[in-house]
Amino acid sequence: MQNNEVYKDINEDLKWAQINKDVLKSMENPRKGYWISVAVCLFLISFAVVGEVYQYNVGMGAANLNWPHMWDLYIATFIFWIGMSHAGTLLSAILHIMNADWRKPIYRFAEAMTTFSLMTAGLFPMIHLGRLWNMYWVLPYLTDRGIWPNFRSPLVWDAFAISTYLTSSALFLFIGMIPDLAICRDNARGWRKKLYTALSLGWRGDDRQWRNFRRTYLIMACFLIPLAVSVHSIVSSDFAMSIMPGWAVTSFPPYFVAGALYSGCAAIITLFILLRYYFRWEEYMTIAILEKTAKLTFAIAMVWTYLNLIEFASVWYGHSAADKEVLLAKFFGPYAPFFWGMIFCGSVVPFALAFEKLRRHLPTMMVVSILLNLGMWLERWMIVTPTLSLSYHPIAHDVMWPSWVQWFIVAGSFGWFGLLFLVFVKVFPSVSMYECKEMVLHRRELANKEISPVMANNPGGGAPATGVSSKSPGVEGS
Amino acid sequence: MKKCRILGLFGNFDDAFAAIGDFKNKKVDGITVDDVTFLSPIEHPDIDDVLGPRPSVIPKVTLCGAAFGITFGFLFLASAQSNFLIQPQGGKPVVPLPSNIVLTYEMMILFSVLFTVVAFLITTRLFRKRKSLYSEKVGIDQVAIEFEVDEKYIDPIKGVFKDNHAVEVREEVQS
Amino acid sequence: MSVLQHLPLGRFIEAASRGSRQTKQTVQVSFIVMLLMAAMALFSAKVNAEVPNAVPPEGSYSGIHVEQPIEFPHDTHADINEINCMYCHTYARRSKVAGIPPTSKCMGCHSVIATDKPRIQKLTEYWENKQPPLWNKVHDVPDFVHFTHEKHIKRFVIDNEDLEVENVSEVCAFCHGEVKKMTVADKVKPLTMGFCQRCHQANDGPSDCWHCHK
């Protein structure tokens, strides 16, 4: 029995009041480590601000972009962050529809990650524009000039898809949080009381609210899944719709979606371990849940590897000289170290997840997840840049490395994401309280069924069938 | 005849379900299970069996949203494109269907989600003034049954609450 | 021009019902569209009586006043004395720019007319010092806009058989406002792309970007 403890997703003896207490505690009194993290994030952001201000004033040449390298790290990092945003959809929407209740303690921060990585990703198309001050021309707004954006352009699709995704995922995050915000409202004081009162919209948990809440949540989940798939396939069509060798690949949409889920899962593991460590959430972010996430990651890693191989094979047997040249340049050319680094991080490292011992070892998992993310970032870079360096026209073959401005802004994007996330964990409950309670209730019912099927078949028998019993301390006091 | 509100807090779901069962069995004349408002920290899986089916309009609104998204999205794009004076030139289609399908798809999802959220906010009556009969315990681990009835039903309801081990009973006379 | 033109659907309906682009257009006008057209007819602006075969552009602008070295009274010249705009702005009909008349053209009259007025004396001073008065530009468009006076004069004045050349100031007024009622010219029309575009649409002007931007 004792041995089985570590295999449990959540302890069914957990008191509901305890759940409230534990989660609410995470929102109080930031510790030293928190402030250090905030300082690090601000430091990174300041780098990006310096880079961007310089680039804004002197032009894109500052980023060491050139002919033919018109895009570089900005677009690669943009795809990386868009990919990261698929984590929340995977955990909260797909697993919600599939009734996988182990997602419940960890989906909230994954959803927050979705929203924040979209907010980070959305910055990059703006940063990479030559005339940033005119970026609103991409949006279809009414003007008396009689001109509109070019609706054929995948970049306009991006603008549509990303703004839809950002709106939907932010609403999804917010709607899912309303019952928890009501709990926060009941316990908060000062400015927080006002904030939560406004945000919880007068939630009191009556049956009408719960019923509509469930329906809404399910419907939004159903819409979020095709949306997430379409967003990343639209991002992939930035490349797949072109005619350049290495970009015009038919398998790009599924490849991008797989890569997105992959990097999202890896990032979930990273943040899972960090949150568990910072907030002492061993009760909620259990090893068992980590294992399940890791298995999922492993499966997606294999899908990603497979799609990679398919791409190589189709290029190899496609007999297009230019395509083949780009592929060979990736293998053996100047970008080879990064390419093989990507293969190593993305296809070899995930085999660590196949071993139970490693899956249960937190420091290893931390290193592995960071390596996976690094691999996914390299993947995006290896999609964007080699094609630009080695396209059809031999006179335009060139290699160019990004300048400090690009690196600063890329680093700053991590700081920006981190800062948003750090603010989130202190202002909002990053573990879903009501769903943990549901999970506890569910587990307890299962456990009772296993112990005494007679009792379970007889709900009126007075057995403590729920997480609350009249003997709980919270009730005695009243 | 004054309207009154009465709220009974229960320590667990079973007691509360038993109380609802009593109301269902007409223990109090003039009160049916449809008058029950059930407050809980989570949505219990059996709640529909206990309270009986209560309809929700949200899926229908979502359907409307999707239909609106498709029609509005496509008409908006088509009208924008056919007003776009430079586009018809060069042998390109005025209304390019492949890209419009992609964009209409996004618009459909956007409007479905927006309609759903708006319907949620309206049907749950979240923007109404908060009622005073609310226990913070509901947010933690207790469940409650609430009635909004005439004064004369107060005592029988209270009796049913007491019979089913209510932890606390509150009442309020509306002015 | 109709109010509908400012709405995307309205312009859509209007463009479709006009059938502007297609020659072999078969238009299926539904009942609603007919109603809308009737509404458009009610709201559409009148064709300018002074300038036949032309729809003046819409739009106004709170004119900014530009200081000039000499306050040239346009009203005295163009309104009271009825001098044709193109008498002084000669180049309007044969080049891109309308041109400012050289001082010699002013002096052609003002060596004898109204020599006692202070402004004329100032002008004579410039003339004697062999310096041109440095006029400031009022109707300025950005450098990437290549407006040609020549083509517009041809379309609205020379090719316009019903227009008498004496009324050319009405055509000029499309973009420059009622200059003959002003002293120093002010910018009273917005001269934005939308302003140009509306006139081009109403008068079947070209819609190709490279006509004006290159």
Add this chain to the structure above:
Amino acid sequence: MSLSNLIDDWSRYRKGREEGGFHDYEHMWGMSIDLNKCIGCNACSVACYAENNLAVVGKEKFEKGQGMHWLRVERYWDEPDLGEERTSEFQQHGASFLPMMCQQCNAATCEPVCPVAATYHTPDGLNAQVYNRCIGSRYCSNNCPFRLRYFNFWSYYEDSWPAPLQMQLNPDISVRDMGVMEKCTFCVQRIRTVKDTARMEDRKVRDGEVQTACSQTCPTGAIEFGDMLGMYDPETGVAETRVTKMWRKHQVELGKTKQNKQTPEMRGYRVFEFLNTDPCVMYLDRVREV
């Protein structure tokens, strides 16, 4: 409206593609470049700089690949003859030259990808770039297989034309600033001027009336420029232009991905024809003694 309009336009487009991808054109400007005549003197490139207000970026930035030469003369060195060792980088036959300017593709890949429609096809069959609409997403350049679009990576005009050099700028074409994509326009300002003159004189444009700066400058007359649709001739009505004669002679047709040549020894070809971008520039292959 609308539905019939939509269907009509759609079918018109499909039909148009089958008939060669263009219709309702006033002109279709095209070129024919004889590489046999090209001596690689770069006069065309210089003329282009002068005509189109091209920024001179300086050696340092040019080496970084940030130069902007709308017309570049590419040099290619032959492989050594069979059985010979490569002795130096430069072969005895010398370099082959390939003057590359925007190919004005009829199915241009740069056009559909521009998010703000700053690049589009004009009724003259030209691939237009509207500088003041460009927001600098640079997608068009990434999607150009010829890599013939250049980006203003820096603000050049202060360094390029120190006073009083700004006085030599061509007033008919805008000076581009930072963050804008630009490319060869087939000297659209000259085309416009000629067309306007013809319209003012109520006549049609004549063959040879429009000359691009490069074709005007080429000392050997390698570059021919003209209307692919034929042009008005006061004596015979619509007549073939010199360019169309060239294209017909060398059996190259617009709107084809693969030319069906009756006599394969005719030298005409278009660059990257297999990509189906349908360029309007035909090159005549260089013939050399071996």
